[in-house]
Amino acid sequence: MWRGLIRRLSTNSEQIAKVDVSYLRPRHRILAAGGVPPVEFDYERERAARRERFGKFGLASGVSVEELYPTVEEIEEEYAIGLFKELNEVKQEYLELKKKQDEAHKNRLAELEKNLKKYPAALEKYEASLVKQEKLKDEKEIALEKRIREIQEYFGYWMDPKDPRFEVMLEQKEAEEKKAVKLAKREEVQKKRYAEVVQ
Amino acid sequence: MSQALRSAKERALQIVEQASKIRIQDARDNLGARTSGRQVRKANNQMGHTQGALERAAKPPLGWIWGDFFRPWQRMFPGEKHFNADINVRREYIPLSLIELTRLIDLGWIDPSKPIDISTLCRTQKFQINPNIRQYGFDLTEEGADSFPYAIDIEVQYATQSAIAAVEKAGGRIRTSYYDVNALEAAIDPKKWFEKGNVVPQRKAPPKTLIGYYMDAKNRGYLADESDIENNRINLANIRGYKLPDHEMVTEPLKTVDQVFHGIPAGSVISLADKKLYSPTNEIHREYYSKQVADKQYS
Amino acid sequence: MFKIGLQTAQTSLTRTPAVLSSSARGIANIPAHEYHIRFDQQSGRKRPAQDVLDRFKRLNNGMWIHAHAGKNKLRYMKDDKWQKTSLYYETCTKEQCQMLDKLVTPFWLRPKHYPNDPYQAYNVRHGIDSPRVDDKGRFVRERRKVLLDDSTSSRYFNDC
Numbered sequence: 001m002w003r004g005l006i007r008r009l010s011t012n013s014e015q016i017a018k019v020d021v022s023y024l025r026p027r028h029r030i031l032a033a034g035g036v037p038p039v040e041f042d043y044e045r046e047r048a049a050r051r052e053r054f055g056k057f058g059l060a061s062g063v064s065v066e067e068l069y070p071t072v073e074e075i076e077e078e079y080a081i082g083l084f085k086e087l088n089e090v091k092q093e094y095l096e097l098k099k100k101q102d103e104a105h106k107n108r109l110a111e112l113e114k115n116l117k118k119y120p121a122a123l124e125k126y127e128a129s130l131v132k133q134e135k136l137k138d139e140k141e142i143a144l145e146k147r148i149r150e151i152q153e154y155f156g157y158w159m160d161p162k163d164p165r166f167e168v169m170l171e172q173k174e175a176e177e178k179k180a181v182k183l184a185k186r187e188e189v190q191k192k193r194y195a196e197v198v199q
Numbered sequence: 200m201s202q203a204l205r206s207a208k209e210r211a212l213q214i215v216e217q218a219s220k221i222r223i224q225d226a227r228d229n230l231g232a233r234t235s236g237r238q239v240r241k242a243n244n245q246m247g248h249t250q251g252a253l254e255r256a257a258k259p260p261l262g263w264i265w266g267d268f269f270r271p272w273q274r275m276f277p278g279e280k281h282f283n284a285d286i287n288v289r290r291e292y293i294p295l296s297l298i299e300l301t302r303l304i305d306l307g308w309i310d311p312s313k314p315i316d317i318s319t320l321c322r323t324q325k326f327q328i329n330p331n332i333r334q335y336g337f338d339l340t341e342e343g344a345d346s347f348p349y350a351i352d353i354e355v356q357y358a359t360q361s362a363i364a365a366v367e368k369a370g371g372r373i374r375t376s377y378y379d380v381n382a383l384e385a386a387i388d389p390k391k392w393f394e395k396g397n398v399v400p401q402r403k404a405p406p407k408t409l410i411g412y413y414m415d416a417k418n419r420g421y422l423a424d425e426s427d428i429e430n431n432r433i434n435l436a437n438i439r440g441y442k443l444p445d446h447e448m449v450t451e452p453l454k455t456v457d458q459v460f461h462g463i464p465a466g467s468v469i470s471l472a473d474k475k476l477y478s479p480t481n482e483i484h485r486e487y488y489s490k491q492v493a494d495k496q497y498s
Numbered sequence: 499m500f501k502i503g504l505q506t507a508q509t510s511l512t513r514t515p516a517v518l519s520s521s522a523r524g525i526a527n528i529p530a531h532e533y534h535i536r537f538d539q540q541s542g543r544k545r546p547a548q549d550v551l552d553r554f555k556r557l558n559n560g561m562w563i564h565a566h567a568g569k570n571k572l573r574y575m576k577d578d579k580w581q582k583t584s585l586y587y588e589t590c591t592k593e594q595c596q597m598l599d600k601l602v603t604p605f606w607l608r609p610k611h612y613p614n615d616p617y618q619a620y621n622v623r624h625g626i627d628s629p630r631v632d633d634k635g636r637f638v639r640e641r642r643k644v645l646l647d648d649s650t651s652s653r654y655f656n657d658c
Contacts, residue, residue, distance in 0.1 A: 268527040272594075273550050276567050277566075277568075282554065282555035283551045298654045303644065343654050
């Protein structure tokens with residue numbers, strides 16, 4: 001049925017249509033024969049499609065070369081946005097930045113060199129200050145430390161020197177020590193006496 | 200017959216009579232004579248719910264582990280800036296080793312007597328570059344640098360010092376050059392670009408962050424002075440200890456800074472159907488396409 | 499693996515669970531938004547899990563690395579050994595890598611080449627006996643070389 005319909009449609013056109021049995025649409029028939037199809041659809045009037053048309057068929061497409069270039073408005077807009085800087089400008093910017101960085105680097109190195117020269121003196125000073133502090137500490141606290149150590153040894157356990165009992169124990173210890181000294185003296189005296197008696 | 204008529208007792212007695220000796224073992228139960236209940240094997244046990252029910256049940260999202268009810272496993276670790284933070288700034292390059300290049304020339308995919316650039320390399324259909332995911336061209340790496348025989352004229356986007364030395368040792372010329380996204384798209388598939396009816400774009404210079412690389416003669420950057428490059432070439436030969444060929448092997452002129460294709464100036468229109476090249480006549484367009492600009496800063 | 503209840507709860511209290519795919523049914527606290535895969539409003543494509551991208555890196559050989567958990571916590575009160583080792587990156591197990599691969603998009607699964615990449619040395623791993631290719635014959639861990647056979651490739655490249 002379709003075949004008959006198509007034959008009837010094509011009989012009134014040309015002899016070629018009779019020979020053609022591919023059932024291609026006219027547009028595709030033109031394309032297959034290597035021709036340029038006419039503008040048929042709305043999308044073909046759009047800019048991208050017209051460009052593509054030129055790209056495919058060249059000047060025969062009926063699209064002029066001027067249409068492919070950006071319009072003056074577009075170019076002006078691009079300039080106005082200023083997204084793309086000029087190459088020489090960017091080069092200058094880069095060179096300036098590099099100069100600045102190099103200078104900073106050089107300054108830093110010079111500073112380090114200067115500091116390195118001062119370093120032995122500074123180190124000596126610092127070490128001297130450490131020793132001094134230690135000495136001061138010794139003078140001040142040595143007596144107290146000794147006292148604490150003695151009392152701890154005497155009682156045989158650790159005792160906090162801030163504890164109120166510490167003072168009491170210290171007194172007790174001192175009293176006992178005095179007593180021991182007294183006893184020792186007395187004994188000495190007694191020994192002397194014995195010696196005298198024996199002689 | 201006679202057997203069937205005999206009673207069980209008689210038969211038992213007969214067995215006992217025939218037996219040589221009765222032992223205590225003979226008096227035990229037969230296997231399976233007494234059972235205290237049926238035991239189901241572990242695999243078949245479906246106490247309340249089945250394996251299938253568990254398999255078909257809704258699962259937690261990926262990374263959620265039983266025991267940690269507050270965050271998925273992947274959130275346990277601290278973030279790291281070095282990993283992916285700069286992915287939108289990083290430029291990816293397609294690695295092209297010298298041995299692969301040698302092989303391409305050996306097998307006739309590339310003609311070494313002609314200048315080699317992105318278009319030549321992409322024409323072999325061996326590489327895919329997608330400018331949309333920040334792939335910016337080729338990186339020439341040094342694998343096969345010891346035995347690179349061809350004096351070629353090559354233009355890549357990045358190159359190591361060893362690769363530069365290998366190319367120059369063989370008498371070739373190498374330049375590193377930047378392609379912005381549009382130029383790259385045109386260079387990857389020129390036919391597609393021309394068939395779309397696009398104007399041959401102007402190759403923009405690299406942005407400020409990258410211009411240092413291409414202005415450095417050590418990298419054979421295309422923005423460096425030719426005299427600097429020549430000095431560096433001799434210097435590199437002295438450092439690496441090889442002898443440069445006496446006469447220039449590559450004498451063809453280089454592409455200009457804003458050219459995408461050899462011999463086609465920026466701003467031309469190519470008609471493949473007519474086999475013709477059209478240049479702009481309008482003064483505004485001429486100025487637009489001859490103005491040398493750098494690419495936008497964050498590109 | 500799928501058993502839940504008292505036994506699993508007890509084991510999870512005593513040791514950290516190693517199997518990622520174990521069922522977490524019964525967790526009432528998973529926020530509702532975690533149950534959905536997110537898609538981009540504009541392009542309609544799947545979005546990668548940002549948590550993963552922030553915290554992990556995929557090397558070109560398919561292995562994922564991450565920083566030490568608790569790396570930045572209370573550093574001053576931890577010992578010297580920890581100060582040193584906490585700065586190391588750790589590799590994930592095979593199962594963890596598979597899970598992370600599912601959480602991101604194909605863009606992140608693609609081997610990428612950057613010049614002067616500090617991770618370049620870690621993109622190859624030697625001495626692995628798992629297959630070099632996947633089911634479609636593509637290399638899993640190494641770059642596909644152009645026009646090179648295996649023996650030539652192994653002479654010039656050191657990446658398998």
